[in-house]
Amino acid sequence: MNNQYPVYTLSNECHDCYRCVRECLVKAIKIENGHASVIPEKCIACGHCVKACPSNAKRVRVDIDKAKNLILAQKDVYVSLAPSWSGVFEYSPEKMISLLKKLGFKDVSETALGAQEVSIKTAQMLNEAEKGLFISSACPVIVDFVRLYHPEFTKYITPLGSPAMTHAKMLREKYGDDIAIVFIGPCIGKKNEVKYSGLFDVALTFEELKVWFHDEIVDTSTVPVDPQNKFVPNTAYEGALYPIDGGMNETIKRIGIKKEVQLMDIAGLESFDKALHKLNPEKLDRVIFVEALSCEGGCVAGPCISTEKAGISVVSDVLTKVKDREVIPKAPSIVVPYEIHEKKIVNSQYPIEDILKTLKKIGKHTVDDELNCGGCGYATCRDLAKALLDGDAETSMCVSYMRKIAMRKAAALVRCMPAAVVMVDSSMNIIEANESFMKMFTGDMYDIFKARPEGLTGAALDRIIDFSDLFKTILKSGKDLHKERYAVKNRLYDISVFTIEENEIVGAVISDVTQSETNREKISQKAHEVISKNISIVQEIACLLGEHMVETETLLSSIANDFEDKEDEQKDGE
Numbered sequence: 001m002n003n004q005y006p007v008y009t010l011s012n013e014c015h016d017c018y019r020c021v022r023e024c025l026v027k028a029i030k031i032e033n034g035h036a037s038v039i040p041e042k043c044i045a046c047g048h049c050v051k052a053c054p055s056n057a058k059r060v061r062v063d064i065d066k067a068k069n070l071i072l073a074q075k076d077v078y079v080s081l082a083p084s085w086s087g088v089f090e091y092s093p094e095k096m097i098s099l100l101k102k103l104g105f106k107d108v109s110e111t112a113l114g115a116q117e118v119s120i121k122t123a124q125m126l127n128e129a130e131k132g133l134f135i136s137s138a139c140p141v142i143v144d145f146v147r148l149y150h151p152e153f154t155k156y157i158t159p160l161g162s163p164a165m166t167h168a169k170m171l172r173e174k175y176g177d178d179i180a181i182v183f184i185g186p187c188i189g190k191k192n193e194v195k196y197s198g199l200f201d202v203a204l205t206f207e208e209l210k211v212w213f214h215d216e217i218v219d220t221s222t223v224p225v226d227p228q229n230k231f232v233p234n235t236a237y238e239g240a241l242y243p244i245d246g247g248m249n250e251t252i253k254r255i256g257i258k259k260e261v262q263l264m265d266i267a268g269l270e271s272f273d274k275a276l277h278k279l280n281p282e283k284l285d286r287v288i289f290v291e292a293l294s295c296e297g298g299c300v301a302g303p304c305i306s307t308e309k310a311g312i313s314v315v316s317d318v319l320t321k322v323k324d325r326e327v328i329p330k331a332p333s334i335v336v337p338y339e340i341h342e343k344k345i346v347n348s349q350y351p352i353e354d355i356l357k358t359l360k361k362i363g364k365h366t367v368d369d370e371l372n373c374g375g376c377g378y379a380t381c382r383d384l385a386k387a388l389l390d391g392d393a394e395t396s397m398c399v400s401y402m403r404k405i406a407m408r409k410a411a412a413l414v415r416c417m418p419a420a421v422v423m424v425d426s427s428m429n430i431i432e433a434n435e436s437f438m439k440m441f442t443g444d445m446y447d448i449f450k451a452r453p454e455g456l457t458g459a460a461l462d463r464i465i466d467f468s469d470l471f472k473t474i475l476k477s478g479k480d481l482h483k484e485r486y487a488v489k490n491r492l493y494d495i496s497v498f499t500i501e502e503n504e505i506v507g508a509v510i511s512d513v514t515q516s517e518t519n520r521e522k523i524s525q526k527a528h529e530v531i532s533k534n535i536s537i538v539q540e541i542a543c544l545l546g547e548h549m550v551e552t553e554t555l556l557s558s559i560a561n562d563f564e565d566k567e568d569e570q571k572d573g574e
Contacts, residue, residue: 005040006191013057020049021377044144047303071104082185084243087314097229112239114167119251120332133281140189141294151342161336168199186302205304243299268296358385362401375399420510
């Protein structure tokens with residue numbers, strides 16, 4: 001499990017709804033055999049697919065064992081606790097620290113300490129700049145999104161380590177390089193940051209911590225609280241604002257910024273993407289700093305935050321923990337320079353001929369056929385065609401195409417059935433009827449109706465058949481009905497009427513059994529004629545032989561009646 005990418009799919013739980021494709025801005029999802037899987041090289045670990053999956057098939061890699069192994073190795077393992085914890089856990093700081101120490105951690109420190117240093121250094125950079133665009137480096141998802149999908153903006157990301165990276169560096173300088181550091185927060189992207197930063201060892205989500213508490217402690221209320229427990233090396237202040245949308249900008253304002261600097265906050269990948277598309281940094285005549293977060297609402301609305309509380313309550317709980325300090329330093333005590341390099345995703349380019357050819361495979365022969373409904377998860381039919389060419393999608397993802405195929409198969413089946421098939425609406429008008437129905441009930445009008453493109457569609461059923469009351473009954477009751485050898489005038493029918501949409505649409509399968517019944521009667525009649533003739537002969541023979549004629553007649557009549565009974569049984573069996 002730990003060798004997997006931070007986000008993966010449980011195939012058995014995936015039900016080909018394509019919601020993950022729709023929710024993934026960068027389309028880092030591959031559909032194969034109806035199941036979705038993450039494409040690691042395209043994924044930015046935003047976690048939107050995890051939150052969106054209705055069947056809980058998208059999972060986040062569990063790294064609890066990695067953290068346990070660090071503790072078992074008898075290392076001093078410190079927790080870097082994200083400030084959003086107070087919006088998720090109903091514990092006091094002393095209680096939270098007690099619980100974490102119960103798991104085996106040496107001590108607990110606030111990631112917000114690193115955030116404060118990042119803000120001080122950022123404010124310093126902005127005050128020294130004359131113009132230009134600056135994008136925050138705090139959110140690892142945003143950083144990866146820019147590197148991969150807007151590489152031309154990579155140079156505008158502030159060359160600073162994230163709050164978690166800065167905090168880890170701070171702890172190592174304070175307690176030694178041989179310590180281990182486990183980050184705990186709401187972010188999946190931190191699991192990738194562990195790999196490329198090299199400053200902390202493991203990143204756990206709040207959900208993983210809940211599982212760990214449950215497995216190791218079970219009942220957290222039984223753990224005594226040590227009132228002496230404090231965050232080390234000291235309590236954070238304004239840095240605790242970071243998980244809130246606009247929180248970083250608020251800390252920068254408190255530090256002090258020249259009035260010419262414009263501070264902007266954008267939360268949500270889609271909003272950030274749109275902003276970059278419309279922005280030309282080269283034409284800026286002022287300093288603009290963008291606090292960018294991938295999650296709408298900020299980190300407190302992260303993909304791994306699970307709480308019954310309303311969003312505003314979570315924000316409120318975080319704000320109540322924020323403490324102000326009288327004087328904020330103008331220079332950071334620690335800086336983690338971090339050069340961020342672009343890693344552009346190169347999308348395949350296909351000739352228009354290939355795209356049009358692929359579109360035809362999903363029934364898109366003209367521009368009008370391109371519905372761009374988004375049912376497949378892609379914005380346009382041509383985007384789906386490109387994904388098909390890339391091997392990341394399947395033709396079955398096109399809802400309209402599959403619907404057409406299903407309708408064609410159903411229509412072909414109905415059309416070829418020897419029995420009459422008809423469907424009617426609540427107004428008793430025919431929705432659809434096959435050719436067998438037309439042959440059976442339209443008589444001399446058959447050729448006329450067959451020539452019409454719509455056939456019998458729209459015709460009033462009671463003007464076609466004499467037993468439309470059966471349909472009215474089923475429309476009203478919703479219960480299916482079956483009648484055998486139902487006599488209508490001089491015909492006999494086997495009729496099955498059934499509900500398709502309750503009180504709205506009913507269907508029927510009708511077989512004309514008149515001929516079968518006539519044939520049975522003819523056979524029986526012939527048998528009786530033969531028997532009668534044989535009776536006469538036998539009577540004569542019996543007279544000659546002195547046998548009792550009544551017994552003979554009774555015997556032969558029994559044979560005839562038995563023949564009829566067997567015919568009836570055979571018919572019932574059919």
